[in-house]
Amino acid sequence: MRYFAILCTMLLLVSCNREPxxxxxxxxxxxxxxxxxxxxxxxxxxxxxxxxxxxxxxxxxxxxxxxxxxxxxxxxxxxxxxxxxxxxxxxxxxxxxxxxxxxxxxxxxxxxxxxxxxxxxxxxxxxxxxxxxxxxxxxxxxxxxxxxxxxxxxxxxxxxxxxxxxxxxxxxxxxxxxxxxxxxxxxxxxxxxxxxxxxxxxxxxxxxxxxxxxxxxxxxxxxxxxxxxxxxxxxxxxxxxxxxDYPASRHQWLEDNHPAAAHSVPYLGSYYFAFNTRSPPFDDRKVRIALSMAVEREWIADKVIGIGNIPAWGLLPPGLAGPVSAKPEWADWSRKKRLSAARALLAEAGYNPNNPLRFEIRFNSSAEHRRVAVAMAAMWQPLGVEASLFNSEAALHFAALRRHEFALSRSGWIADLPTPENFLLVHQQTNGAGNYSGYDNPAYDALLAQAIAEPDPARRQILMRRAEALLIADMPILPLYFYVTRSLVxxxxxxxxxxxxxxxxxxxxxxxx
Missing domain, CATH: 3.40.190.10 (Periplasmic binding protein-like II)
Incomplete structure (x- = not known):
């Protein structure tokens, strides 16, 4: 009985000291x-x-x-x-x-x-x-x-x-x-x-x-x-x-079964691959443009990703520097016309069936990144391009980008603030190792500097769009789509x-x- 009484007292003390x-x-x-x-x-x-x-x-x-x-x-x-x-x-x-x-x-x-x-x-x-x-x-x-x-x-x-x-x-x-x-x-x-x-x-x-x-x-x-x-x-x-968040693989199921709860919304982020413009083959703008022309962005966004992403030809998400994101003039051409133009550009750069363009696509570990890389490699096959795949975990991947040890590599940017310059400044030569592509165009840098010095918001926005247009024309990066956020409410x-x-x-x- 005495043991039982002591045990009850101890339990009472524990329960009194326990947080509610x-x-x-x-x-x-x-x-x-x-x-x-x-x-x-x-x-x-x-x-x-x-x-x-x-x-x-x-x-x-x-x-x-x-x-x-x-x-x-x-x-x-x-x-x-x-x-x-x-x-x-x-x-x-x-x-x-x-x-x-x-x-x-x-x-x-x-x-x-x-x-x-x-x-x-x-x-x-x-x-x-x-x-x-x-x-x-x-x-x-x-x-x-x-x-x-x-x-x-x-x-x-x-x-x-x-x-x-x-x-x-x-x-x-x-x-x-x-x-x-x-x-x-x-x-x-x-x-x-x-x-x-x-x-x-x-x-x-x-x-x-x-x-x-x-x-x-x-x-x-x-x-x-x-x-x-x-x-x-x-x-x-x-x-x-x-x-x-919710799994991308469950997006369609949620849309079908819980449409009011699932929210897939464009985000302040651009998904792209970076060309290493410091050395061949991607020091040649013609090669970069040719590969970009052959990529079916709508198919990648809809079929490969399939969670409501918006296809991207430019860097800035819709709404940052205008209601519609920028596109090069060839974006609306038929696939047949784009492939024909791409073949001509590669031929001018010295690549043909006897001298095919070969390079490695580097990406960090993710099923999504692998699917995108495989899809692009398949889209380039009609051009006679031979693209191999290289996968590494994220820390090694981005270390290689900072050391410029790649040809074409998965990259992207999610902005800290909803401003065009937060995206565009990344690609200035003065950004150093963070400018993965090595893009170096004094005209781009000068235009961006002019935009940043402009106090009038409307004129500033116009200058930002011009800077983006120049970036698209040079194609140091290969934009594919804009990120979305997924939420359940x-x-x-x-x-x-x-x-x-x-x-x-x-x-x-x-x-x-």
């Missing part, structure tokens, strides 16, 4: 979101992966923020003014701003935020995004003045990045990471972190001191789910409201708006009655 069970299933005041990976960190200036940044954006707000359409709108600043030369931006703060612990802050916070972002000890991976900012200064307590090295109409979008959001510097002392251990964590946005169980879930609750109207949903649960098939199954069973969720940036802040989502 947290319901992480969808509920009447709780939205459950599945991310495609675990959060890597809680300090917005020290993370760079999408899962961590999306999580940070729910908790930290900057001078601007993104709305449900992925567009910049006033955040901590109620409005802003821009100088005629586009170099000086003045942001007027809202009144009586406070962190979630009640601590007040004003314009003097923001210069220190930039200093911390650029400090070597912070090791901020996103610091380079803010390289065009020369200074951030406080003009009194209510105005923040941002000075740029060159005009940038997209500055409001840049300042939505969590790395320049208001951080509780009053909580960040010598032990600079200790503040992220606070529960609830001190934040400046619509939510604050109430609990985090590694590899299980993170729980956000409303920030009672947020300047805006309270977020419509009381609790947001983020769950990591790196296997998209498992995420899809959990979603379909009712265990989640939103899944950040439950019918009970309102406020979700498909957009090219794939941005869906939790504060814009609500549960239907």
């Amino acid at each position: 069970a947290i319901d992480t299933a969808p509920g009447p005041d709780r939205i459950v979101r599945l991310s495609d990976s675990e959060i890597k960190g809680l300090d917005p200036q020290k993370v760079s992966d999408l899962s961590s940044l999306r999580f940070a954006a729910d908790q930290f707000e900057g001078l601007t923020r993104l709305d449900a359409r992925g567009e910049a709108e006033p955040g901590l600043a109620r409005d802003w003014q821009v100088s005629a030369d586009g170099l000086t931006w003045t942001f007027a703060l809202r009144e009586n701003l406070r962190f979630s612990d009640g601590a007040a802050f004003d314009a003097t916070l923001f210069p220190t935020l930039l200093q911390r972002l650029r400090a070597p000890e912070t090791a901020a991976a996103s610091a380079a995004l803010f390289g065009n900012i020369q200074s951030v200064e406080a003009a009194g307590e209510q105005n923040v003045v941002v000075t740029l090295a060159s005009p940038d109409p997209s500055l409001p979008a840049l300042l939505t990045h969590p790395a320049m959001a208001a951080l509780p510097l009053h909580r960040i002392g010598a032990a600079s990471d200790q503040w992220t251990s606070d529960r609830p964590m001190v934040t400046s946005g619509p939510y604050r972190l109430a609990g985090w169980k590694l590899n299980d879930h993170a729980r956000l609750e409303r920030n009672p001191e947020w300047h805006d109207e309270p977020a419509p949903t009381k609790t947001i649960i983020w769950k990591p789910m790196d296997d998209s098939l498992s995420a899809m199954r959990l979603f379909l069973s009712g265990g989640a409201d939103i899944a950040a 439950a019918e009970r969720i309102a406020g979700w708006e498909d957009n090219i940036s794939n941005v869906h802040p939790s504060r814009t989502l609500l549960i239907r009655p």
